[in-house]
Amino acid sequence: xxxxxxxxxxxxxxxxxxxxxxxxxxxxxxxxxxxxxxxxxxxxxxxxxxxxxxxxxxxxxxxxxxxxxxxxxxxxxxxxxxxxxxxxxxxxxxxxxxxxxxxxxxxxxxxxxxxxxxxxxxxxxxxxxxxxxxxxxxxxxxxxxxxxxxxxxxxxxxxxxxxxx
Amino acid sequence: xxxxxxxxxxxxxxxxxxxxxxxxxxxxxxxxxxxxxxxxxxxxxxxxxxxxxxxxxxxxxxxxxxxxxxxxxxxxxxxxxxxxxxxxxxxxxxxxxxxxxxxxxxxxxxxxxxxxxxxxxxxxxxxxxxxxxxxxxxxxxxxxxxxxxxxxxxxxxxxxxxxxxxxxxxxxxxxxxxx
Numbered sequence: 001x002x003x004x005x006x007x008x009x010x011x012x013x014x015x016x017x018x019x020x021x022x023x024x025x026x027x028x029x030x031x032x033x034x035x036x037x038x039x040x041x042x043x044x045x046x047x048x049x050x051x052x053x054x055x056x057x058x059x060x061x062x063x064x065x066x067x068x069x070x071x072x073x074x075x076x077x078x079x080x081x082x083x084x085x086x087x088x089x090x091x092x093x094x095x096x097x098x099x100x101x102x103x104x105x106x107x108x109x110x111x112x113x114x115x116x117x118x119x120x121x122x123x124x125x126x127x128x129x130x131x132x133x134x135x136x137x138x139x140x141x142x143x144x145x146x147x148x149x150x151x152x153x154x155x156x157x158x159x160x161x162x163x164x165x
Numbered sequence: 166x167x168x169x170x171x172x173x174x175x176x177x178x179x180x181x182x183x184x185x186x187x188x189x190x191x192x193x194x195x196x197x198x199x200x201x202x203x204x205x206x207x208x209x210x211x212x213x214x215x216x217x218x219x220x221x222x223x224x225x226x227x228x229x230x231x232x233x234x235x236x237x238x239x240x241x242x243x244x245x246x247x248x249x250x251x252x253x254x255x256x257x258x259x260x261x262x263x264x265x266x267x268x269x270x271x272x273x274x275x276x277x278x279x280x281x282x283x284x285x286x287x288x289x290x291x292x293x294x295x296x297x298x299x300x301x302x303x304x305x306x307x308x309x310x311x312x313x314x315x316x317x318x319x320x321x322x323x324x325x326x327x328x329x330x331x332x333x334x335x336x337x338x339x340x341x342x343x344x
Contacts, residue, residue, distance in 0.1 A: 001273070001289075010295070034199070035314045037328040117334050126175070132324035134300045138307030145200045155301040159202040164285065 008095040020152035043071040049084035055091025168272040185321040208240040214253035220298035228277035
């Protein structure tokens, strides 16, 4: 298996768990947050959905220009889920067409015209897309717990669901 | 670079960040939990500490026997932060010692997990290590970041900035500038 295939498989295999988490988001709690310094539920879920868009960006572009300002606030759960589904589809397609050679070329993050860092595409996919995503999906699972929503299985049993029995 | 070397390289970058999360847990909050169904902060921190060693040891045998946990010893309650950090440092040492012993052939071979006679998992060893030693570990560190936030502790930067700290690449640049 090539590195790109490994990343593509992981991107595809992780999507159902993320979808399960996003499907549980209560539509009337989007502005809820566990602490004044925290992202709201809606902001965090939208961030998770939008993060998937990095797959297409990293595969096809040389850089990503990060925007200044506040996080995106979704108007509805449908908006979050639609963004997620669109980004997953586009990401899979872009990763399928990513050559091993292009994967080893650099991609950079730019903010206000200034380069923040550069790394190979494959490193950016690993760190800035996938690992970063697992972190925020974990945060979302705590938000669901605090809102008394049954927490779906991601890697193993939760207090509500057990895939092994 | 072999698969094991590239995984170890990632682990060596992430382990000090995880340690910073564990160090921030207030000593008097190990029994705190955000919800009655949640793990306590101490249990979650201890889980973060022991997962890397537990996983790298589990994949030594093929097939491996799934450990039998009762509810209480699956997520033990540590007595203090020192116990958590000591276990974590032992975990790091185990990964450094055991992970590089797998060559690419061993990483690519199908690894099987049995519960008694029943096969519960069969996947390339590298995939299991990626999913459970790393991705699942990152998920729990993300959960722990919410715990720290709710406890009023400063949340370390990890994949990007936190509300308390700039991203690590900026911290490194500042350190280089000052140094």
